[in-house]
Amino acid sequence: MVNQNQHNARVIQAELDWLQSLLKARSAMNSNSGNSIREVLEIPAPPMLEKASSYANLVQKLGLNEAERFLLILATVPHIKPQMLDMFMGKNQLTQQIFTEFGGRKGKNHNGFIPTGETVLFILAGSDLEKRFKYLNLLSSENTLFKEAYLKFSETDSDEPYLNGMLNISRDTLQEITSGKVRKPDFSADFPAQLLETEMSWDDLVLNPHTSDELREIEIWLKHKDKLLQEWGMHRKLKPGFKALFYGPPGTGKTLTTTLLGQKLGLDVYRIDLSRMVSKYIGETEKNLAKIFDRAERKGWILFFDEADALFGKRTSVSDAHDRYANQEVSYLLQRIEDYDGLVILATNLKNNLDEAFMRRFQASVFFPMPQPEQRKMLWSKGFPSNVKLEDRVDLHELARSYELSGGSIIQVIQHSLLMALDKESATIHLADIREGIRREYHKMGRTI
Template sequence: MVKSTPNNATFVQAELDWLQTLLKARSAMNANSGSSIRDVLEIPAPSVEKESGSYARLIQRLNLTAEERFLLILAAVPHIKPQMLDMFMGKNQLTQQIFTEFGGRKGKNHNGFIPTGETVLFILAGSDLAKRFKYLGLLSAETKLFKEGHLKLSETDADDPYLNGTLNISRDTLQEITSGTVRKPDFSADFPAQLLETEMSWDDLVLNPHTEEELREIEIWLKHKDKLLQEWGMHKKLKPGFKALFYGPPGTGKTLTTTLLGQKLGLDVYRIDLSRMVSKYIGETEKNLAKIFDRAERKGWILFFDEADALFGKRTSVSDAHDRYANQEISYLLQRIEDYDGLVILATNLKNNLDEAFMRRFQASVFFPMPQPEERKKLWKKGFPANVELEDRIDLQELARTYELSGGSIIQVIQHSLLMALDQESAQVKLGDIKEGVRREYHKMGRTI
């Protein structure tokens, strides 16, 4: 993404000045001061035609109307110039509360005014009921800014009017407005997912030929999904995304394959470890998952759920409250996965542990078997760096034939042998060190050489 140009702040300020003019116009209209303006949006927004800053580019790209620009800048104000909304914090002398018609809330740690849906309608419509009904549609989840995830109206309690929800701008959109770049999120409590990256390439991957063929379908879908769903009209018949299951023993390349698939197609891959996300506290698992899906929507990210059987194991019969909420967590994640418009990959070492009803939802089920001797030979050969030599007694073909190891285990053995060579200040890998590494890997698996 192109970074913000120096004049971006100037244009953002012009947009803020426009909003300030709208607020003054609403104040004048409410005071019956004889204003000739019948609708605050009669006041034109700043022209974007000759602007090149990141905010102007965003407006151009989304082809925003004046109403939509108003919503976007109003949602951004608490983050850019919060004092601008202090005018709404005056109290009604009778109730000693903020005027009801202003809407608005205070945050937990933010003392300023946070606009709500009610604030939007007050500024645009005042006490005019017809205009209120007219502009109510701006806050629909189906409108552009909400549907594409730039804005969100927060949830309210069931007994509260939904327009009391705060008008929130996404972090990514705010970053684009202010700096012209969208920083990739770091793993945190607010975003419990990790970006997967690797310096390896697709050529470094060693897979069973049948596995490679099954992966081809996923790659084809990622390349052609937009044409399939939109130009060919299949969005009416197909779910928006693609769901795949990767299963097989540990160390057989499930995570690496997912990472390289994203690398090959220029897509970010985020790993969600369900065993770490499942909370003992009721409702917390859904909140953790919502944070990821809300941020990922319409980004094109590949979501990779590791150890999927932690949440998608066979459903329990409802014998107590814990069972009931556990099944609710599964249902929630199933729905979010169904609605996600990108690629979702779930990985498990134990396919038989997964719920059969859930298995039917996958478009692809890819098996990652233990590598065969020829594949193991390639893994041994590709694993050693070019600047080391192997002891004459080392026969990679024999190692591959003799020891049944996964790709992950072979890399661990190679690492052990290289560390032993470095410790001996040598560039030669010894057969004895390789065998010791193999012995250790077999011990992890409860086997002996």
């Protein structure tokens, strides 16, 4: 029985063979060796007949023409068959450098040839200016492959030819076309965001009723955004995504609520801690943010930016270069948020620290207050596991009435009391241990019982 990898390998090998024939044709045309072909794309691309091939599925889904298929396989080659482009590494005997018309660059650690925009135009058009101008449209940001971030060109210095940018295939696209699966990214320097997951459910969440009502609008948008924007034509009048601010004291459920929203609707949630991402090195913050947004395109992820005041705090003046660059960082993130077609949530403990102009950009501003006694009672009741019992002196109603604690603090108290019971080899929770846990939480807040 032929498995999916074998189907896919056959399709990609046929595409590589086609690319090889294009390269040979360009080489022959460039050397004036009497080749009868006048344009390399006269050589037909192989038919996409393998329904079990993830590569073929992507080509068919996007409706790629032959020039776009050429772009896709060329961007893939350095990752699956880099030696295929060694033909471009021959040196000009006069300059002792790679021929200028080939374009191409070497990576920092990759010894092979990485194609650039100039390489694309050389293969397709050679030195024919009319054809080069024709194929420039292929490299436009409006091309689906670039617009939807399947491919991208690396940035070049402003005073260098923009076609000198390296043609790169996104990591997710490479995984999709080679294995048929896209692995969820791990937190790393290349992707400074953490996947949020929980074994808790929406029933475990205890919120103020007004907070729950405000969250309902976000949930409705996530369910119906495609119909709203496309079928009802509101994409002409509305921004593509939804922006929300979650604010309130620590431990009141901002992170858990975001995680459960994703869980309820089958969407991945990625947390970005802005206080850790903001770099003291000029320009690095934008690069860090770009890594996340570039990867998130087309995924439907919920992006959760924590500690928003680290970047969006009020600025009274612009006194030096770092302040000016900090404002550039804010502008950059705002623009990426505006352009993102999914849900972006920014969270802060201190709403008053945020700039008022920034606040007006949100469709929703959701307050997570400290829980009231009735909510604290529910948090205490839901927090203890069913296989323990409370000693008779423990009155959860009295605990909820007497101690103003957030949901996060209550679960810390419960954990302390459970650990004390385990240490005593008992399944009984003692009031003294609960009170000690409360004392510790109050101490963290600079308060006393």
